């Protein structure tokens with residue numbers, strides 16, 4: 001677990017993302033944290049992060065998690081992030097690494113369902129339980145076959161069958177931040193971000209969409 005790659009990709013004098021502690025320290029007495037951040041970067045994706053040994057193991061999930069056990073969601077492992085990143089909601093300046101709007105879409109505690117989470121990760125099969133505000137119950141991350149340089153980075157995130165499994169589309173039905181209750185466009189607006197770009201990650205039926213058209217009409221009169 002190292003934040004070297006994380007730090008090398010970012011300029012903390014420009015981006016308000018946390019640099020992280022100099023030495024990631026494990027704290028076994030604290031419950032393990034998980035967070036899912038909705039990130040409207042070049043492509044909209046959901047960053048799925050599990051605390052382990054003082055950092056956040058991270059996967060980018062293009063379509064976001066699904067509560068339907070028959071649906072497997074691709075999860076590309078990315079660099080470990082600092083623990084403090086779990087609270088980061090805001091805007092990464094355009095032109096910087098991951099430039100765009102970030103929302104804390106879900107957070108809570110996670111528990112490995114195996115004796116040794118690190119061994120599970122090494123073997124490419126990590127079963128765990130989530131106690132989030134949106135995501136709950138039993139899940140698994142399984143390593144799958146990837147391509148070229150990403151061969152060992154490709155995983156699938158899958159819901160196990162339990163009382164929290166559901167056919168409902170949690171991504172579409174619960175689009176708001178669990179920290180602020182904001183949509184992506186609200187977060188962008190409040191942090192001098194690109195509101196139009198952020199809004200493309202929000203549900204289409206939101207009232208903000210109607211506002212610019214109405215303004216235009218009035219100007220013509």
Ligand code: MN
Nearest residue numbers: 039047060098
């Ligand atoms: Mn991301």
